Amino acid sequence: MNLTELFAKPDPAFAAAVTRLLERFHRTDDSEAPYRRDRFCQQLDDPCMPENGMDPQAYLTRLEQLIPGVSHLASRHYMGHMTAPLPAFTGELARLLVMLNQNPMKMESSRLLSFLEREVLAKLHRLVYQAPDDFYQSQMHAKDAALGVMTSGGTIANVTALWLARNHAVGDNLFHLVEQGYRGAVILGSRLMHYSFDKGMDLLGLGAASVRRLETDADNRLSLPALEAAIAECRAQRIKVIAIIGVAGSTDFGSVDPLPELAAIARREGIHFHVDAAWGGPTLFSPRYQPLLAGIAQADTVTLDGHKQLLIPLGTGMLLCKRPDLVMAVKREAPYAIRASSFDQGRFTLEGTRPANALYLDAAFQLLGEAGYRTLIEANYDKARRMAALIDADPAFELMSAPVMNLLSYRCLPPHLQGQPLDEAANVQINAFNVALQKAQRAEGHSFVSRTQRTLPPYGDQPLVLLRAVLLNPAIEESDIQALLADQIRLGRTIAAELFAGH
Template structure:
């Protein structure tokens, strides 16, 4: 196609073809194009650009061969990852976001949308910190203040929180720590901290080895005894603690650290307290479950991630700050764009250019409302409890943690190990069995859960392979949960025979 044709209004037939492609995709599952690494690589192996542009018809034909091989996240039997199916209005709104092509980094390149972004952040700030009307009237659109920043996801939000914590402690000069008599700096949190904190410490020049991952208790929460021991060690060895991280919804178990106690310890030790609520933050919408996050309002900073339980597209992360002047610790300027006297949010963000994804959040807030989000959260958390009950009552499975939110970790048990004590050797068999089972279910494509590897207190320090279900899709019903488990039992019988032979491992 010519440049003039590409910039002309889109042919309605093209839009209709795209809608048809999406409709077909959303009514199928991964079995339409089962995952085969070698086959996928062979189908997409051209490294040369076409010499001339394709016609729209030819490009649609290409899309029709590619899209079926994408992950069917909207399928109610896809329970593997923390990416939500999107409400229908998102499709049309995305056209607006993309074609407006606003850059909220600078007011001149987004104008009113810069103010919309601040309004959206104020709504989230109120959800977490619950300040009064006067506070938001004064701070929402204040010049040298920010209730938070938009980021491209939870990882950048967590990295930004570490950036803030470091600059609050010693500015951007790490040598200031040594001048203060410290031999180094660390952050403290549980072993279930997200791996973005390792990235952040690397980027700050402090190294991932200075992320101290501490033991957890039987409820997969940061062990307070281990924390106090780590703090004592830091004092004895003259190591500065830059931040204490509390997890509000771990990626493996959905567990929540004891936030009120962590906040009190951080205040006592004068440490920046950050809560990673990328997964669990929207729990605050639910009157029934919001008490799970008691203490989050005491955090200096909080990470949220919109593509998870807020049901907006990927690339929509947020970092909220209890004090509106905190972001001044990382303020940066540029003479051609982000000037010292400007109103621009780009003064405070790690990313210089980003899309106006606050529009997605604004639409979701206006169309769901408090009641809609409360219903969504409570229904998903109830589904997790239903699935846990089905697992608990079936000897073919072992529930590895009681549901806190809407994540479940469990194992499938092969016939020869059901009802028997599970020692280290048996757990090794279970690890191999559950890895093979998860791969087989993924390859078949009718249903899906992910897997992880963690220690569980009742089995000591032995790493265990766990199946991991994410109950996020509002279309999930009991029959879909039963199908996932039935598929695992059916495939598990076949795999047990292959792995353990005719004796099923007894001999």
């Protein structure tokens, strides 16, 4: 095939072969090509590009060798990650979006899709802030304003929020801190804040010490006394607090900080209030669970992440701004692209060129609707509660946090410690057991949960290894949960015999 043919109309045979690859992939699991780092390294160890391009059929052969080794994240037996299975329409929509290759940084390179981006951001803004209709009519397509910005994910959305907060608090020059009599600047949030905030403060030139992670209460929520003490300490030390961070759906527990109280403190102190709702934001679709996010509408900025509970592909994040003029604090221009007089969203985004992923959101909103999201959210949250009940009723497990949303943490106990008092020495054994168990389950490839390490009130300051389940896939049934737990009990017997011989 010559180069010109590669840019011609799609090859139906190639498309059909890719479809067959996908269909076969979704009928298998990771056990077809178990994770072996040395073997994967050997399979992909060629640093040289081919001199001449290969025939598409030959490349299909290469794909057939690669695809079995990728993660089966859409499997209903994989309950460990926050990456959503995608609705079936996404594949064809992705083909359309990729081949259109629009760049919404600038209106000239995306035209109508620039306006679509503003419309979907307005829908999300309305979900969170519930402003009146005339607000959206006047602000949705306002020139020097934005209801939010699209990003490549929750991390960039959080970094953008810090950028906005810093510029509003002290301007875009850190020397202004000194001029205002401050010795430094920090953000305050719980120990469960996402690590993207560390990245953001580093990029803003404020360093790792500027992220102050405070204690949480028994429900894994930011401690209000700890926050008040930190604010008082910062005031005494002449440290500027540029933002208070509230978490709406922590990655470990799905816990939600006390948002109304945090908003009140931020308002009293004149501090930017940001809520990281990358995971929990879509809870607002459910009248039954919506009270979990009470107070979120008082946030100055809110992060959402599309590839999680909004069920769209990776690479789509959103930062919403309560006040549309907030984005003017980071406005940037370029004479060849985003000029001062332009309508371009790229004036307000950290990233320049990016895909028009707002089309995925538009499709999901139009095809699922609020009722569809409501049904999916409530079903998944209910499944998490059923899984928690199964764990709590089985002596082979210890439930470590009651599910708030559709995340839960638990431990598998080795047989000799089941039903026994658990002290520090026992926890050391349980930690080793759960690390080995999670690795064994991942290596076997039939089912999967992830793991984390946290301290929890019943056990003081001792770090505990926790298994972490994510109930996101709408295809998961109770029988799948039972099968996953049965896999852990089965594997656990073998591991315990190896680790604790003689107990």
